[in-house]
Amino acid sequence: MDDDKYDFAAVEKKWRERWDAMGLFKTGFNAGGEKYYALTMYPYPSGVLHMGHVINYTIGDVIARYKILRGFDVLSPMGWDSFGLPAENAAIRTGVHPHAFTEKNIAKMTAQMRRAGWGFDWEREVATSHVDYYKWNQWFFLKFYERGLAVKKTAPVNWCDSCQTVLANEQVHNGECERCGSAVAQKDMSQWFFTMSRYAQRLLDGHQQLRGNYPDAVLAMQEEWIGRSEGAKIYFKVAETGDALPVFTTRPDTLFGVTFLSIAPEHPLLAKLLKGTPQERAVLDAAKKMREGGTSEKDLVDKEKVGVAAGFNVVNPVNGESVPLWVANFALMNYGTGAVMAVPAHDQRDFEFAKKYGLPVRVVIQPSGEKLVASQMTAAYAAAGELVNSGEFNGKNNVAAMSEIIRWLTENKFGEGTVNYRLRDWLISRQRYWGTPIPIIYCDKCGAVPVPEKDLPVVLPDDVQFKGEGNPLKTGASFVNCQCPQCGGAAQRETDTMDTFVDSSWYFLRYADAKNDRAPFAAEKIKRWLPVNQYVGGIEHATMHLIYARFFTMALHDLGLVDFTEPFQKLFCQGMVCKTAYRCEACKWLPADGVEFADEAAKDKTTGVVGKCQKCGGDVAAEMTKISKTKLNIVDPDALFDRFGADAVRLYMLSDAPPDRMQIWNEAGLNGAWRTLNRLRLTVREWTNSERKLSAVGENLPAPRGQADRELTQKTHQCIIAATEAIEGGSRLQGGFHFNTAIARCNELLNQFRQKMADKEAIDGATARLAIETMVKMLSPITPHFAEEMWEMLGHTESIFRSGWAVGDPQLAAEATVEIPIQINGKLRHRQEVAVNAAAAELEKSVLADATVQALIAGKTVVKIIAVPGRMVNVVVK
RNA sequence: GCGAAGUUGGCGGAACGGCAGACGCGCCGGUUUUAGGAGCCGGUGGGCAACCGUGGGGGUUCGAAUCCCCCACUUCGCACCA
Numbered sequence: 001m002d003d004d005k006y007d008f009a010a011v012e013k014k015w016r017e018r019w020d021a022m023g024l025f026k027t028g029f030n031a032g033g034e035k036y037y038a039l040t041m042y043p044y045p046s047g048v049l050h051m052g053h054v055i056n057y058t059i060g061d062v063i064a065r066y067k068i069l070r071g072f073d074v075l076s077p078m079g080w081d082s083f084g085l086p087a088e089n090a091a092i093r094t095g096v097h098p099h100a101f102t103e104k105n106i107a108k109m110t111a112q113m114r115r116a117g118w119g120f121d122w123e124r125e126v127a128t129s130h131v132d133y134y135k136w137n138q139w140f141f142l143k144f145y146e147r148g149l150a151v152k153k154t155a156p157v158n159w160c161d162s163c164q165t166v167l168a169n170e171q172v173h174n175g176e177c178e179r180c181g182s183a184v185a186q187k188d189m190s191q192w193f194f195t196m197s198r199y200a201q202r203l204l205d206g207h208q209q210l211r212g213n214y215p216d217a218v219l220a221m222q223e224e225w226i227g228r229s230e231g232a233k234i235y236f237k238v239a240e241t242g243d244a245l246p247v248f249t250t251r252p253d254t255l256f257g258v259t260f261l262s263i264a265p266e267h268p269l270l271a272k273l274l275k276g277t278p279q280e281r282a283v284l285d286a287a288k289k290m291r292e293g294g295t296s297e298k299d300l301v302d303k304e305k306v307g308v309a310a311g312f313n314v315v316n317p318v319n320g321e322s323v324p325l326w327v328a329n330f331a332l333m334n335y336g337t338g339a340v341m342a343v344p345a346h347d348q349r350d351f352e353f354a355k356k357y358g359l360p361v362r363v364v365i366q367p368s369g370e371k372l373v374a375s376q377m378t379a380a381y382a383a384a385g386e387l388v389n390s391g392e393f394n395g396k397n398n399v400a401a402m403s404e405i406i407r408w409l410t411e412n413k414f415g416e417g418t419v420n421y422r423l424r425d426w427l428i429s430r431q432r433y434w435g436t437p438i439p440i441i442y443c444d445k446c447g448a449v450p451v452p453e454k455d456l457p458v459v460l461p462d463d464v465q466f467k468g469e470g471n472p473l474k475t476g477a478s479f480v481n482c483q484c485p486q487c488g489g490a491a492q493r494e495t496d497t498m499d500t501f502v503d504s505s506w507y508f509l510r511y512a513d514a515k516n517d518r519a520p521f522a523a524e525k526i527k528r529w530l531p532v533n534q535y536v537g538g539i540e541h542a543t544m545h546l547i548y549a550r551f552f553t554m555a556l557h558d559l560g561l562v563d564f565t566e567p568f569q570k571l572f573c574q575g576m577v578c579k580t581a582y583r584c585e586a587c588k589w590l591p592a593d594g595v596e597f598a599d600e601a602a603k604d605k606t607t608g609v610v611g612k613c614q615k616c617g618g619d620v621a622a623e624m625t626k627i628s629k630t631k632l633n634i635v636d637p638d639a640l641f642d643r644f645g646a647d648a649v650r651l652y653m654l655s656d657a658p659p660d661r662m663q664i665w666n667e668a669g670l671n672g673a674w675r676t677l678n679r680l681r682l683t684v685r686e687w688t689n690s691e692r693k694l695s696a697v698g699e700n701l702p703a704p705r706g707q708a709d710r711e712l713t714q715k716t717h718q719c720i721i722a723a724t725e726a727i728e729g730g731s732r733l734q735g736g737f738h739f740n741t742a743i744a745r746c747n748e749l750l751n752q753f754r755q756k757m758a759d760k761e762a763i764d765g766a767t768a769r770l771a772i773e774t775m776v777k778m779l780s781p782i783t784p785h786f787a788e789e790m791w792e793m794l795g796h797t798e799s800i801f802r803s804g805w806a807v808g809d810p811q812l813a814a815e816a817t818v819e820i821p822i823q824i825n826g827k828l829r830h831r832q833e834v835a836v837n838a839a840a841a842e843l844e845k846s847v848l849a850d851a852t853v854q855a856l857i858a859g860k861t862v863v864k865i866i867a868v869p870g871r872m873v874n875v876v877v878k
Numbered sequence: 879g880c881g882a883a884g885u886u887g888g889c890g891g892a893a894c895g896g897c898a899g900a901c902g903c904g905c906c907g908g909u910u911u912u913a914g915g916a917g918c919c920g921g922u923g924g925g926c927a928a929c930c931g932u933g934g935g936g937g938u939u940c941g942a943a944u945c946c947c948c949c950a951c952u953u954c955g956c957a958c959c960a
Contacts, residue, residue, distance in 0.1 A: 003918095047945075083960060168958040217882050221955070224881045297956050302880045334957095349879095423957095430958060500960070542882080544957065575883090576954065604889070607952080624953075643915095655902070656890045662883085662953065664890065671915060672903050682917080741892070744901035751901090758918075765917050821897040826941040828897060866940055872896045876940050 006681055007850060008645030012117060012785040024801055025119035027075050028148070029068065030764040036072035037529050038064040039508055039568075041537030041545075042079045042126075046086060047105035049112045049637045051577040051627050051665060052538060058650045058782075059574055059659055059737065061534045062120040069805040072668040074530050076119060077511035079126035080106050083134070083500045085168060088434040091466040098434045099462075102129055112638060117646045117784055118367045124514040128503035133510065135457035136520040137502055141439055143559055145450050146395035149195050150450065155264065155427055156332075158294050159187035164469045166431040167294075175293035179468065186291040188266060192496060194436055196551045200226050200421035203550055206566055214571040215479045215660065217766035220540040225543045227422025232406050235340065236261060239313040239322045244267060248336035248420050252405050253398040254343040256390040257364035259354065260322075262307065262328035264338045265290040270310065270327060279311040282614060290329040305330050305353055316341075317414035319391065328353065333422050344380065345372070351380035364389050365398050426548065428499045433464055433472035435497030443484035443491040452485050471495055505547055505552035508532055508567060510679040526562055539575060539660075546571070572660065572737055579665040580606050581631040584613035585618045591632045595620045627665065636667055647783035650673040654739035654782055676747065677786055680775060683754060684790050687772055708761035712752065713812055716771045719749040720808030746778045749839060769794070777806050821849055823874040824856055832873075840867040847873045 023029055040060035043053055057508040064076040080102075087098035128134050144150040158167040160177040166189075171178040204226050207219050230450060231250035238245055247261065263270055265287035271343035274280040293299050307328035314325050330349060331340050344354035344361040354361055363376040365385040372381055387393045392408075393401050409415040429438070439451035451458055464472040473495040473833045484491035506520070513525035517647070546568075553567040582590040595611050599604050602610040606624040613620050627633055640649045652673035657663055674752075723746045729736025753771050756763060772792060780787035780800050787825065791800040815836055820843075822830040830852045834843060844865045847853055853875065860877040869875045 004943070005914095041960095046960090056940080081960065166958075169956095170959045172958095215883095221882055225956080270935085295958085301956090427957075432958085499958075501957095504960085538960095539883080540955065541960085543955065545960080547957095578953075626954075660883095661891090666890065666903080669903055676902080676913075678916080740890090741920065743902080744892075747901055754918095819897085823896080823941070826896095826939090831897075848895085866896090868896065871894095872941090874940055 004367070004739050006678060008647065008785070009787045012115075012646055013778050014789045015785040016114065016117065016441055017800065018172055018788075019119060019801075022799060024068070024076075024799070025076055025121050026123065027073060027121060030073045032811045033071045033073040034062075035075065035529060035530045035533075037075045037079070037534075038067065039511075039532045039535045039537075041541065042083045042504070042507060043109065044084055044086070045102055045127075045669070047108050049109060049116075051635050051637065051663075052574075054637050054649065055574050055577060055653050055659060055663060056536060056538065057113065057116065057118045058653050059739075060649075061116075061535055061784075062654070062727075062739065062781040063536070063737075065455070065801065066120060066785060066805070067258055067629065068801050069777075069781065069803070071804065075124075075511070077124040077514075078113065078118075078119060078120035078122070079124075079507055079511065080128065081500060081504055081507075082106065082127045082129035083435045083503060085170075085432070085434070088432055088466065088472070091472075092468040093435075095466070097462070099129070101523075102127075103493075106572040108702040115641050115646060115812045116637070117650070119784075124511045126507055126510050126514055127505065128436075128500070129434070131459055132458050132517065133507075134503070136506075136510070137436040137498055138439040138451070138456050138458055138503075139453065139520065140506070140556075141498070142450050142453060142456075144194060144555065146157065146442075147559070149555055150428075151193055151195055151425075152190055153193055153425070154188050155191050155193070156183050156291070156295050157189050157191075158188040160184055166471075169294055169296040169299075171293035172296070172299070175299065183292060184294055185288075185673070186293075186295050189429075189431075192429055192440075192494075193425040194430075194551070194555075196426040196548075197421060197423050199551050200228065201419075201421040201555055202554055203423070204228060206550065206554075210571075211567055213569060215539075215573050217539070218546065218571060218573060222547055225423065225547060229418060229422075230321070230417075230419050232409055233418045234409070235317050235413070236314045236339070236341070237274065238269075238325070238743070239315050241273065241312075243273065245269060245325075245339055246337045246415075247339045248418065249341055250344065250420075251346070252409060253387065253393075253402055253413070254346045254364055255316070255318050255341070255388075255405070255409075256387075256393075257343040257345050257362045258316050258323055258477055259344055259362055260324045260326050260342045261674050262326050262331040262342055262353075263310065264331040264333040265327050265329060266333050267331075267338045269698070275312065275314055277311060277414050283291075283308055283310055287327050289588055289726055294749060300329070300332070301328055305349065305356070306355060307353060309357075317412075318409070324359070326353075326357075326359075329805045335422060336420055345374060345377065346382055346620075348380040348382065349386065351377070353559050362389065371512055381716060413591055424549075425502075426499075426551070427497040428502055430499055431471040431495075432497055433460070433466070435500060436502065437473070437479075437485075437845065438494045438498060440494040441482060441484060441491045442494065443487060443489060445489055446486045446491075448494075449486050449491070453483065462612045464494045473497065495635040502552075505533075505549045506556070507534075508549075509556075509562070520561075525707045529654070531564050531566060532568045533570065535571045537571075537573060539573040542573065574659045575657075575662040577663045577665055577672050578624050579627050579633040579635065580622050581625050582610070582622055584616065586616045586618045587613055589630065589632045590615075590620060610749055624664070635667075640670065644670055644674050645785075647786040648677055651743070651779075651783050653674065655743045656740060658738050658740055660737070668763045672798040675748075677783060679752060679754075680779075681790065683750065683757070683778070684793050686757065687768060688793060688795075706762055708756055709764050709767045712756060712763060712771050714815070715749050715752050716774050717808045717810075717813035719745045719778065720806045721810065721813050724805070724808065743779065743782070746775050750775055776800070777803070818870055820870070821872045822850070822853060824853075825876055826874060829856055836870050838869060840869055843869065843873050847875065 038060055041058050064074050067074050078475045080103045087101045090101050091098050135400050141150055145865040158172050160167050162182045172184050177184050229250050232247050232252040233246050236245045236247055274283055310325040310327050310612045312325045313322040313571040315322055344350040345363045346365055358723055361376050363372045366388050367385040387396050387398050439458045441449045443449055461476040464476040466472050471509050482491055482493055509521050512529040513521040549567055556562045556566045582595050584590055593715050594614050596614050597611040605622050607622055608620045609619045611620050623633055648775045652670045656669055723742035726738040726742040774786050776790045788799050817833050818836050819831050819833050822832055844867050857877050863876045863878050865875050
């Protein structure tokens, strides 16, 4: 009958225009409603949306629309994290200025975002590379500087000698420069930090408020990142010179077992000690060698443990013993004190190091029931036991004696109990152009002088060169040379720019007052909108961005700029979008169409060899990984919008898996989403036609309140309740956002509705309308254009987003009877239809009265009966 | 190395400690004068059966995909990518 197709392109365009016209996504749409701030992590403007964005912003949009339906005054903003390395790399490669590159990308991605149907309040758009944004980064820096929260210290960077440039960890592969392949080494530079480590305990304490509102995994990762550990600081001294060399240890109980002490190769004391000694050259060379390779934690840890004797000894305060000082690459300057006491008998890493270099092993803890002999040990003994060779602590349990030992250390001034954190100060300096200039001027006379607030912003200059060597900002003569604000003499600007994580640590505050040119934001706007009610983003941000933003908010709180300490009330993290990638030993990564598959089944395999490379004929192995350009497994959202429309893509993204799981990309499922929409559309058409027929017959027809009506009404209310619960979370589905099960409930309702139509069951017009409108409404946040179109088809003249969310009635949803399983000794044996509210005693009676059950337990003794009302009965027999 | 998450049919996934496989994809068969990426009907974990089945091995329980312990594998993060 109807051979027309659903013209999604026209429908989607039509509704986007109407939403714009009606101001659906501007704050105040539900004027007077309670505020709701729905935030999604702003993207880096790479120029193309990837599937991670699609899932992220679809979830955010569904939440915003759902809250609009529930009457909230919703703020749902979008912006651009537009500073960063890629624009600068593009400038080096193609000569296009980062500014032009970035603006073009923003324009492209904005168009893509509109096509997806994500509703944002574009009047609040921010771009961090715009001077009206980064000016406030500089302003915050000055405030931090005044308070001692921004300081300058020495820290190592990845240095490529042949490119004469600092490299990001990302640009270092296996200790080599990504561009030229030459060896990378660490180099110390004086750089700016935010003293975030001061906030370690507060960040940790904040978890109490966040527990239950952030994913547990994120809190666990942040706890690990903050890395609180209790232990003691022990005052070792250099035997020859008397220099203090404190160490931090979590195992003060093993202090009598120390046989050497390790110091980080870049420890400042090392160079001082060695100065003028015969071994100076050799030890410093060895230390330098240890610093080859990148600075990332993974690079450091993966390195083989090596060391060299420094030619000095240190004195163990507890027994006065002198033990040798070693330089070791596993001693980390930025953790603890940069020196570690070594107890080979009770620490595996120390044990291995001691065996490698022939250092002594001394047992100070004996496990019960066996006796360790140092010379016969093959591994360290790290567990608990009885202290031996430990002076007055001999005979005590090492764990139980811990606090006593710490007290003793403090009383005797050998050390003190202390808490150490893994959390480091935040290194914000970047030796790059495309970032916020740090507002500091260096004067020969006055030293480092902050740029006065009235001189802000320090604008990024355009007259710079991108050669791939050094920091381009240093080539801007007009930028670098300036006057000292204090003495007026010739001075030079800081050419380091800020880490882009500074930008993203407060952008959510700026959205509340995006156009303010007198302050980063006005207090009353912050009061209205902050904190963020729901933040949505990728799990990959669990530590860095989310910790920096929390720290920044606490710092702003301490500056009196905001009156809360946690920026995000609730956090939801979607999983990675992954897809099979193909790798050929010789040709590296291949696109799927570059693989000659062994057979049809091989196309679905996600691991192991699946075929041959079309180019070289070598074996191709499949691997399931995050969608990325380098692995050639990207999916272009635009192409999907072209083929299926935004609604079908959105529906598919949410219908398959709960969004906090890893999403496995499989295009076949998209067809199914498209079909679901068509089926619903067909249903709406058929029903609106038949409804017209019905009303033409007359209103005198008795309403057929029969069995079919009751069933459909029940199913409809079940759908509303279950779908709402799946979205909201709650007792059963804790986290919420289980769109996949909400969609499944709608499908069930649709199936039942179509079944009844096909069977020509008599259904009252109002019952049918409620059912069909419920399906449309439950889907409206997910497939908004489609839902609007159906809503209109159903005779409504106003947007569905004006109609409010559906309310389920638990009484109408309730079932009268339920078929419960009957178990005999825990095994399913029979079923019985019982009243839903039948009490345990009634269940027992009716089950025992059942002939089948009697036959099953004939000749056996009933030991007990477990009856769970409404769920099951288990008869235990012997 | 450290930390996190995950592992259920051919596939994505459902399942307050209580009927394993909802819903969807795919596949198989049928159907509608039907050529569409269409609709509709039926089937679809394994096994002829009894039964067996939630990565492997133990445990707790009347009852375990679910809780506990051990192990394996996969993915993600680790501070200059954002």
